[in-house]
Amino acid sequence: MNPSIPSFYNQAWRWHFYAGLFVIPFLLMLSLTGMVYLFKPQLDRLMYAELLLVPRGEQLLSADRQLAVVRQAHPQASVSKYLPPVDGEHSAQFVIAEGERQLNLFVDPYRGTLLGSQDAENNLQAIARALHGTLLAGTVGDRLIELAAGWGIVLVISGLYLWWPRGQGGAGVLWPRLSARGRLFWRDLHAVTGFWGALLLLFMLLTGMTWTGLWGEQFAAVWNRFPAQMWNAVPKSDLQARSLNSASQQTVAWAAENTPLPTSDPHAAHQGHTQAASGPVSAQIGLQQVVDLARAENVQPGYSVSLPKGAEGVYTVALFADDPRADATLHVDQYSGKLLADLRWQDYGLVAKSVEMGVVLHEGKFFGLANQLLMLAVCLMILLSSLSGLVLWWQRRPQGSLGVPPLRHDLPLWKGAVVLMLLLGLALPLVGASLLLIWTLDWLVLSRFAPAQRVLGS
Structure with missing residues (x-):
C-alpha cells in the first residue's frame, strides 16, 4: 500500500463496510415490503x-344514497373519503x-348494502406501505x-468502484464462476448481482428518496413548482395537499403534494342564490354533485373524493393513476360547487413528470404485470446481493473481531472515489x-482506545 495514501481513505474503506452493515437490514425490509405492495x-x-x-x-x-347507508350504520363516525366504484363489478x-x-367500509353501489369493513391501518397492504415508508415510527x-436509502446510494456507487473489472475478464463480474466454492462463490454472487443490478437499484433508491420527509x-x-x-x-x-396523504395510504400524486389547499367560502352563493342578510350560507353540496363534476371534467375512474374538514375545507378529487398522464387533483368549494x-x-x-413516471415504475404500475415482474426481479436481486454481502463480510472479517476486511492494495483512482463520496x-x-x-467518533474515540480498535478492526 502506498504510504502516501492518507488515513482518510482507510477510514472510507471501513465506513463502506460499516455502512453496509447498517443498510442491509433496511434493504431486506424494503425489498420484502415492496414485494407485498407490488402485488397489491x-x-x-x-x-x-x-x-x-x-x-x-x-x-x-x-x-349520497351510499353515504346515507354508511352514516346509518355508523352514526357517530366522521367520513373522510369516498372511492366510487372503478367499474360495474366493484364496490x-x-x-x-x-x-x-x-375503517374502510365497502358498500354495494347497486343494492345499498354494507358488505363489510376493514381496519384502514391494520391490514396487510397498509402495514407493508407504512413499514416501507416510516417503519411504523413516524x-x-x-x-x-x-438515511438508509442515502447510504444505499453511496454503497452502490462505491461498490461499482470496488468491483469494477480490472483486466481479469468477465468471469466473476459479468457472470459467476459456477465451479467456485466457499468465499469465491459468495464473492462472485455478490459482484455479479451488484454489477447487473446497480442501475436498477439506484433507480429504486432515487425514486424512493423523492417520498422522504426531509x-x-x-x-x-425546488423542482416541483407551478405558475x-x-x-x-x-x-x-x-395546509398543503400532502396533508391528505398518510403513511398507509397515498391520495394525491407526488407532483401535487406541495400545492396549497384552497378554502371554501361559507359566504359564497349557493345553488345560484345570493347570501341572505341573516348570515352565511352553510349547506354543503351533495357528494353526488362532486362525482358528477369529476365525470364532467374527464377524471378517469379510480379517483377518490376527500370530504371537507371544517367550515372552510374543500372537496378534493384526486387520482394517483397507474399511468401518471391521467393524474388529476381537483379542489371544489363545499358550498357553491365551484371548481x-x-x-x-x-x-x-x-422534473415532476420524470419523478411521477419513476414512481409508478417503482411501484410496478405503469405497464401491468411485466412492470410488476421486473420490480420483483429487482427486489430479489437486492435480497441476494444483501445476503451475499453479509456472508462475504462475515467470512472475510478479521479473526475474532467485527471489523472490516483488510484494505485492498489494487484500488486505482482512489482520490476520485473519495471526492465522489464527499x-x-x-x-x-x-x-x-x-x-x-x-x-468524529472514529477520530475522538475509536482511534484512541485499543479495545475498540481490536473489536472493530480499526
Missing part, C-alpha cells in the same frame, strides 16, 4: 374478494374515523429510511451529517 391488486382480489366485488346491477345508487368504499380507529422512521420535501420545493396564477384567484389555507383548482399532467414541470455527502444531507458524526 392481485393480493387484494385474493384476500378481500367478498368486499371488493359485487354482482352487476341495473342502476347505481347515487353517492364503493368509504373511509371513516370511529373513535381511535380508521418522523423518526422516515428519517431512518432516508430530502424529498426539499427536492419538491403562481394558478392559485391567485382562490383563497388558500395554510377552485384543477391540476393535471400537462401542468407538471419536466459530493454525495453534500447532496444527501443525512448521509453527510452521519459521515461527519462517524468521522
Whole structure:
C-alpha cells in the first residue's frame, strides 16, 4: 500500500463496510415490503374478494344514497373519503374515523348494502406501505429510511468502484464462476448481482428518496413548482395537499403534494342564490354533485373524493393513476360547487413528470404485470446481493473481531472515489451529517482506545 495514501481513505474503506452493515437490514425490509405492495391488486382480489366485488346491477345508487347507508350504520363516525366504484363489478368504499380507529367500509353501489369493513391501518397492504415508508415510527422512521436509502446510494456507487473489472475478464463480474466454492462463490454472487443490478437499484433508491420527509420535501420545493396564477384567484389555507396523504395510504400524486389547499367560502352563493342578510350560507353540496363534476371534467375512474374538514375545507378529487398522464387533483368549494383548482399532467414541470413516471415504475404500475415482474426481479436481486454481502463480510472479517476486511492494495483512482463520496455527502444531507458524526467518533474515540480498535478492526 502506498504510504502516501492518507488515513482518510482507510477510514472510507471501513465506513463502506460499516455502512453496509447498517443498510442491509433496511434493504431486506424494503425489498420484502415492496414485494407485498407490488402485488397489491392481485393480493387484494385474493384476500378481500367478498368486499371488493359485487354482482352487476341495473342502476347505481347515487353517492349520497351510499353515504346515507354508511352514516346509518355508523352514526357517530366522521367520513373522510369516498372511492366510487372503478367499474360495474366493484364496490364503493368509504373511509371513516370511529373513535381511535380508521375503517374502510365497502358498500354495494347497486343494492345499498354494507358488505363489510376493514381496519384502514391494520391490514396487510397498509402495514407493508407504512413499514416501507416510516417503519411504523413516524418522523423518526422516515428519517431512518432516508438515511438508509442515502447510504444505499453511496454503497452502490462505491461498490461499482470496488468491483469494477480490472483486466481479469468477465468471469466473476459479468457472470459467476459456477465451479467456485466457499468465499469465491459468495464473492462472485455478490459482484455479479451488484454489477447487473446497480442501475436498477439506484433507480429504486432515487425514486424512493423523492417520498422522504426531509430530502424529498426539499427536492419538491425546488423542482416541483407551478405558475403562481394558478392559485391567485382562490383563497388558500395554510395546509398543503400532502396533508391528505398518510403513511398507509397515498391520495394525491407526488407532483401535487406541495400545492396549497384552497378554502371554501361559507359566504359564497349557493345553488345560484345570493347570501341572505341573516348570515352565511352553510349547506354543503351533495357528494353526488362532486362525482358528477369529476365525470364532467374527464377524471378517469379510480379517483377518490376527500370530504371537507371544517367550515372552510374543500372537496378534493384526486387520482394517483397507474399511468401518471391521467393524474388529476381537483379542489371544489363545499358550498357553491365551484371548481377552485384543477391540476393535471400537462401542468407538471419536466422534473415532476420524470419523478411521477419513476414512481409508478417503482411501484410496478405503469405497464401491468411485466412492470410488476421486473420490480420483483429487482427486489430479489437486492435480497441476494444483501445476503451475499453479509456472508462475504462475515467470512472475510478479521479473526475474532467485527471489523472490516483488510484494505485492498489494487484500488486505482482512489482520490476520485473519495471526492465522489464527499459530493454525495453534500447532496444527501443525512448521509453527510452521519459521515461527519462517524468521522468524529472514529477520530475522538475509536482511534484512541485499543479495545475498540481490536473489536472493530480499526
